[in-house]
Amino acid sequence: MRVSEINSFIVNYKNNQYNYSPYNTPVRRFGTVSFGQRYPVIQTYSQFRKFGIKMGAHCLYCNNILTFDNSMINSWKNQKLFQAPIKVFTSELKPYSKSLHNTEETIFNIISNISKKSPSARLSTVIKILSVQSNKKLLNEQIPVFKQLAEAARELPPEYQKQIYGLLNKNRARLLRIPNIEEFSAKDFKYKIKKLSLSMENNKAYKDIKHLSELLTIPDLKLTESDITPEVLERIRRTIAEADRNPNYVLSKKAKKSRNILKSTIVNKIKEAAASVNRTDIKKLCEDAEKRINGIPVAGKFSNKAFCYDLNAILENFDNKELKKKLFDIAAQLPTSEGSIHAFIIKHADASSDTIGYNLFEPSAITIEHMQPSSLNGPDLLRNWAFACKRCNNKRQSEDMNEFFKMFKQSNAVKYWNQIIDWCNKGYFSFEDTTEMLKIFKRQCSSIKINSNKKLQYLPGINV
Ligand SMILES: [Zn+2]
Numbered sequence: 001m002r003v004s005e006i007n008s009f010i011v012n013y014k015n016n017q018y019n020y021s022p023y024n025t026p027v028r029r030f031g032t033v034s035f036g037q038r039y040p041v042i043q044t045y046s047q048f049r050k051f052g053i054k055m056g057a058h059c060l061y062c063n064n065i066l067t068f069d070n071s072m073i074n075s076w077k078n079q080k081l082f083q084a085p086i087k088v089f090t091s092e093l094k095p096y097s098k099s100l101h102n103t104e105e106t107i108f109n110i111i112s113n114i115s116k117k118s119p120s121a122r123l124s125t126v127i128k129i130l131s132v133q134s135n136k137k138l139l140n141e142q143i144p145v146f147k148q149l150a151e152a153a154r155e156l157p158p159e160y161q162k163q164i165y166g167l168l169n170k171n172r173a174r175l176l177r178i179p180n181i182e183e184f185s186a187k188d189f190k191y192k193i194k195k196l197s198l199s200m201e202n203n204k205a206y207k208d209i210k211h212l213s214e215l216l217t218i219p220d221l222k223l224t225e226s227d228i229t230p231e232v233l234e235r236i237r238r239t240i241a242e243a244d245r246n247p248n249y250v251l252s253k254k255a256k257k258s259r260n261i262l263k264s265t266i267v268n269k270i271k272e273a274a275a276s277v278n279r280t281d282i283k284k285l286c287e288d289a290e291k292r293i294n295g296i297p298v299a300g301k302f303s304n305k306a307f308c309y310d311l312n313a314i315l316e317n318f319d320n321k322e323l324k325k326k327l328f329d330i331a332a333q334l335p336t337s338e339g340s341i342h343a344f345i346i347k348h349a350d351a352s353s354d355t356i357g358y359n360l361f362e363p364s365a366i367t368i369e370h371m372q373p374s375s376l377n378g379p380d381l382l383r384n385w386a387f388a389c390k391r392c393n394n395k396r397q398s399e400d401m402n403e404f405f406k407m408f409k410q411s412n413a414v415k416y417w418n419q420i421i422d423w424c425n426k427g428y429f430s431f432e433d434t435t436e437m438l439k440i441f442k443r444q445c446s447s448i449k450i451n452s453n454k455k456l457q458y459l460p461g462i463n464v
Contacts, residue, residue, distance in 0.1 A: 042382055045368050052366050052387045061392040063412040066366035067099040073361050082357025086111055086126060087119030104360045106341050123353035131349035134342035141335050142175055148330045155323055163314045171307050179297035186216040189289050196282050199358035208243035208273040215239055215266050221259050243269050263293050281351050304336050363391035371440050373398035383436035401445040410448050417450045425457045
């Protein structure tokens with residue numbers, strides 16, 4: 001009985017290989033099929049991602065086609081494709097550009113056009129030049145939103161009004177690049193360093209930058225009263241000694257006494273590490289941080305995310321929901337680097353070619369979405385996995401899927417499941433796994449009806 005089952009499976013498996021797949025790739029490629037183990041052939045994240053890329057899977061939410069994963073982006077980066085002349089960059093990566101989200105695809109096409117005239121220019125230079133025009137266009141969109149916010153804030157009680165106007169003034173100065181005294185935020189600095197170093201190679205400079213920036217958020221560096229503990233001083237000394245390749249590195253007496261000098265010392269070491277690998281963007285960030293630590297005015301850079309975060313923090317306990325919503329709705333009109341090519345360009349005006357290349361591709365990389373979020377006990381099994389782009393996956397986190405899907409066309413889900421059902425009918429997924437996948441989806445997203453009953457076929461021999 002067992003033998004005949006396996007035989008019939010093998011026959012179908014071969015059919016499957018030659019008759020159905022437009023890619024002429026044996027199913028075996030995605031996993032090892034051995035006797036006694038028929039399905040699932042896809043058991044690991046990597047097998048699932050490779051399958052999705054090979055077969056042209058779409059994002060469950062935005063429906064973008066998924067043609068590359070993070071490891072491919074890293075290999076492009078390691079091959080120095082992002083630093084290469086734009087002629088090489090655009091011609092090598094053209095096949096993947098169709099799967100970029102709209103904003104990134106438009107920018108890719110702009111760069112592609114420029115490469116016809118200036119083939120040897122680099123990504124960072126092109127973005128820098130484009131930023132002059134984009135700056136004006138972006139300001140034309142941002143300033144009216146600020147005016148609306150200032151107008152709406154007049155309805156707020158005085159204590160809130162004062163804070164909102166403070167926030168608006170600080171950010172208006174940032175928009176217009178007017179130097180302003182701003183407090184140094186270790187958390188914000190660390191976040192930005194983390195983002196920028198994503199596009200770095202995993203070398204000594206990368207590790208030094210990572211370890212050094214972690215020092216800045218040690219709670220002891222925040223307190224202003226008591227002395228800094230010897231343990232903390234020794235940890236900082238050791239980390240700097242490591243970055244400095246000098247085990248006998250000594251912290252100056254002044255640094256031991258003053259938190260600001262200590263912070264400056266750390267930031268300065270990060271700057272040196274960044275300079276050693278020509279990361280001018282990280283160097284610039286450090287220079288601004290040193291000024292902030294020492295109370296020197298800085299022409300800060302406007303960040304939509306930071307602005308909304310601060311707005312949220314101010315209004316967190318404000319109980320007039322209607323007015324709060326009004327303010328957030330106005331703020332939501334501010335262009336983002338996700339939805340506006342000008343905002344993307346301005347965000348990357350001082351960025352390295354590696355960061356620009358990485359950020360163009362990363363949001364469109366294939367990822368594995370756990371339909372029932374892992375944090376809500378979603379099983380880590382094929383039946384709970386779906387294909388999603390990184391942007392959608394990051395955005396949803398563990399949000400209710402019915403709510404999250406309101407941002408997208410419901411037909412995207414229908415298209416997605418038609419593709420999965422098709423693959424099941426061709427023998428790539430087991431009947432059991434596919435029905436379980438659909439069950440989990442229907443439980444997570446009851447608002448969208450997927451009519452799978454008629455289409456999903458039980459194929460004895462192929463599916464279990
Ligand atoms: Zn998506």
